[in-house]
Amino acid sequence: MDYDAEMRRIQKMLDEIEVSSSEDEESVGGDVPASDCEGEEDYQEKDVHVPDSDCYESDPDDIPDQPQKKKPKIDGWKGKDKTTRWKKNVPKLQGRTRSSNVIKFTPGLKGPALNANSPADFWGDFITLEIIGLLVKHTNSMIAMQKGKYAQPYRTKDTDVIEMKALIGLLMLGGTYHASRLHLADIWKADGTGIEVFRLTMSLDRFCFLLCCLRFDDKATREERKRVDKLAPVRQIFEMFVENCKKNYTSSEFVTIDEMLLAFRGHCPFRQYIPRKPAKYGIKIHALCDAKTFYVCNMEIQYIPEHSQMGHSRLTSSTIHHRLWSQDLFLTSLGLLEMQHLIIGILAIH
Known part of the structure; x- marks a missing residue:
């Protein structure tokens, strides 16, 4: 008796499954358009390949990356008129070089600069002992005129070549430290805020005194020379320096x-x-x-x-x-x- 009841229950479950599957087939068949089903006895699905571009839009991620074309390098610059092109490199010319364009000299050091081995030697090739000697001579002449204004003789002692070089060196070093806008008293301070090399080279009073007495020409003949040349106070030293510039380099x-x-x-x-x-x-x-x-x-x-x-x-x-x-x-x-x-x-x- 139990066996027969179990068989009826299984058969009932099978029937329910068949009914549900038939309903699903009818619903799928109903979605097909009538124009595609009517009048066709044997419908056979054909595998027709439709291009992706005609049916649907492709995913951008599926498209392979196309190699980007590199922009050609422009050898030069464009002028302000947006038309003229300036080339960066000198074009190669065919044939022989003109005789007027042949370089008949070697650029670089020449003369006394070839024997220089240190920065001090190079500096001496431009600010020569002859220039320093003229500065010492004319400065001492001015110091002699100022001696009567000072009660202490040690304040007005004559200068020499070594002290004149030290004075020029401090002036150049001040430019290196951008000290043109600093007060001299701040540069000579001994509390750690000043520049020590200035204080160790000479005192502030001596530095100011030498600057006041520094001369580049003979003051006795200056007025006569200024009638024909307004640059007379520094003309001789300036010409000597320019000549040294031309003498040491091509x-x-x-x-x-x-x-x-x-x-x-x-x-x-x-x-x-x-x-x-x-x-x-x-x-x-x-x-x-x-x-x-x-x-x-x-x-x-x-x-x-x-x-x-x-x-x-x-x-x-x-x-x-x-x-x-x-x-x-x-x-x-x-x-x-x-x-x-x-x-x-x-x-x-x-």
Whole structure:
């Protein structure tokens, strides 16, 4: 009896499963459009391949990464007119080099600078003993005139070559420490806030006394020389220094001429005011420099407006063997174009 009841229960469960499966088939068949089912006795599903682009949008992650094209490197720069192209490297020229463009000199050190082995030796090649001797001579002449104003003789003793070198060294060292805006008493302080090397070299009173008596020429003949040259107080020392610059180094084939404003706010008849410059007040100097090493090959101080072209001719007269010059509108002239081989400059049309 139990066996028959168990069989009926299993058969009932099977019937329920068959009924549910038939209902699922009818629901699936009802979703098929009538136009696709009517009139077809034997429906056979065909495996038709439809391109992905026509049926659905592809996943961006499934698309393989395409190699990006590298932008070609531009060998140069574009000019302000957005048309001119400036090349970075010198193009290779076919054929022989012109004789006017052949470099017949070796850029670099020459003369006394070849024998220098230390910074002090290089410094001595520019600030020579001859220059130091003139400074000592003219400074002692000024000290002799000031001796009557001091009761203590030790304050007005004459200077010598060693002390003059120490004075120039302290001035240069002050520029290295950017001490131009510091009070001298702060530099000579002994409480640890000052610069010790200044205090160990000489006293503050001696430093100030030497600065007051420092002279670069003979004061007795200065007025006569100033009638023809406003730069008479420093002309001799300045010319000797510039000559040493030309004597110790040969510039490369690329040079440039431009003006610079040496910051100075003291009393000077040819001090200029240029608001666009960082210092604004100073002495204008035209300099001929090596475009590769920035070495100053020649200089001329402009102390009157008419003196600019004369000073420019002095800068170019002794260095006409260079073949490439670069300069601005103010310094470019037709005479210079006729004298040199190649110039990069600006000419105004009048």
